Amino acid sequence: MKNQSPVAVLGGGSFGTAIANLLAENGHRVRQWMRNETQAETMRSQRQNPNYLTDVPILPGVEPVNDLVQTLDECELIFVALPSSALRQALQPHASRLAGKLLISMTKGIEAQSFMLMSQILEDIAPDARIGVLSGPNLAREIADHALTATVIASDDETLCQHVQDVLHGRTFRVYASPDRFGVELGGALKNVYAIMAGLAAALNMGENTKSMLITRALAEMTRFAVKLGANPMTFLGLAGVGDLIVTCSSPKSRNYQVGWALGEGLGLDEAVDRLGEVAEGVNTLKVLKAKAEELQVYMPLVSGLYAILFEKYTLDQVIEMLMLSEPKTDVDFISSTGF
Numbered sequence: 001m002k003n004q005s006p007v008a009v010l011g012g013g014s015f016g017t018a019i020a021n022l023l024a025e026n027g028h029r030v031r032q033w034m035r036n037e038t039q040a041e042t043m044r045s046q047r048q049n050p051n052y053l054t055d056v057p058i059l060p061g062v063e064p065v066n067d068l069v070q071t072l073d074e075c076e077l078i079f080v081a082l083p084s085s086a087l088r089q090a091l092q093p094h095a096s097r098l099a100g101k102l103l104i105s106m107t108k109g110i111e112a113q114s115f116m117l118m119s120q121i122l123e124d125i126a127p128d129a130r131i132g133v134l135s136g137p138n139l140a141r142e143i144a145d146h147a148l149t150a151t152v153i154a155s156d157d158e159t160l161c162q163h164v165q166d167v168l169h170g171r172t173f174r175v176y177a178s179p180d181r182f183g184v185e186l187g188g189a190l191k192n193v194y195a196i197m198a199g200l201a202a203a204l205n206m207g208e209n210t211k212s213m214l215i216t217r218a219l220a221e222m223t224r225f226a227v228k229l230g231a232n233p234m235t236f237l238g239l240a241g242v243g244d245l246i247v248t249c250s251s252p253k254s255r256n257y258q259v260g261w262a263l264g265e266g267l268g269l270d271e272a273v274d275r276l277g278e279v280a281e282g283v284n285t286l287k288v289l290k291a292k293a294e295e296l297q298v299y300m301p302l303v304s305g306l307y308a309i310l311f312e313k314y315t316l317d318q319v320i321e322m323l324m325l326s327e328p329k330t331d332v333d334f335i336s337s338t339g340f
């Protein structure tokens with residue numbers, strides 16, 4: 001099924017670029033909106049993004065644009081790939097143009113003061129829009145390289161889910177549907193924090209047992225937190241939970257993992273983020289998650305440990321000792337405590 005109107009992708013970064021190309025490959029006309037006029041002009045003339053995924057040819061079906069008002073007016077289906085720090089500020093001024101549109105958040109972050117997820121912000125800005133979340137183990141670099149990939153479109157609006165499946169499904173990209181928008185979105189945001197830890201452990205050559213322990217206990221911690229917020233723990237066993245956790249905690253292509261790796265090499269947090277030069281949502285998520293876990297009294301030792309290293313001047317050795325010598329616990333407690 002082809003869209004009559006073009007499809008919008010908001011964001012000129014790596015993920016926006018990968019998804020815009022994917023849509024164009026499936027035969028859709030795409031308006032990829034970015035704030036930087038020179039970047040859009042370069043992309044139109046040279047068919048390459050000068051700043052992100054620079055070696056990926058931009059397909060003819062993608063039109064890089066700067067005019068957000070025109071883009072929102074022209075397109076019914078709008079994918080949002082802006083950093084979490086920018087989403088509200090970019091879209092709030094255009095709230096009246098979003099009524100009735102299909103808004104699909106692909107942003108994996110949490111708003112600092114409100115603890116709102118990005119689709120909740122979209123809902124706040126545009127209560128009359130139809131909202132979904134696309135999330136899963138989806139490294140932009142690999143999508144652009146046509147690695148076989150799966151993702152989840154989550155919404156209680158079944159027609160929206162089917163529509164997104166129609167436009168994105170292809171030979172290398174498979175889209176599963178879920179009614180659990182909150183759980184899917186929370187999984188995508190939380191895993192970034194643990195990817196920083198995994199990168200740090202990898203840089204220090206801590207070994208495969210450690211990596212496996214970290215990923216599995218991260219899943220326990222994320223799920224415990226999610227259950228406290230009323231989410232369905234089963235969602236965390238799917239692509240947007242354990243799937244995304246595995247890919248970001250295992251791959252040097254993940255920017256959050258790269259921040260952790262740089263910390264392991266001895267860089268400070270600011271230097272690590274500066275060296276990356278792209279969005280690593282896990283740094284902000286760590287701050288808001290630590291505060292929320294304390295408020296809700298959820299036991300999140302990995303989050304507390306990373307926070308202690310990054311913001312409270314604890315050494316890694318001190319944190320490892322606290323984690324390893326803390327009182328013994330029960331495995332899979334996060335599932336058994338919910339009665340499954």
Ligand SMILES: NC(=O)C1=CN([C@@H]2O[C@H](COP(=O)(O)OP(=O)(O)OC[C@H]3O[C@@H](n4cnc5c(N)ncnc54)[C@H](OP(=O)(O)O)[C@@H]3O)[C@@H](O)[C@H]2O)C=CC1
Nearest residue numbers: 012013014015016035081082086107108138139140278279
């Ligand atoms: N990359 C990936 O593999 C994946 C990313 N995501 C999520 O997608 C979101 C975007 O990430 P990604 O594309 O990778 O990030 P990048 O760092 O690659 O790009 C960020 C983009 O956002 C733009 N931007 C920053 N601030 C603003 C603003 N105030 N208004 C408009 N545009 C702005 C940047 O523009 P400029 O260049 O002008 O600064 C740039 O085009 C993140 O939440 C991320 O977690 C989700 C799945 C996979």
Ligand SMILES: O=C(CO)COP(=O)(O)O
Nearest residue numbers: 136137138139254255256
């Ligand atoms: O969310 C991602 C993969 O699913 C991308 O992770 P990074 O932002 O760490 O690159």
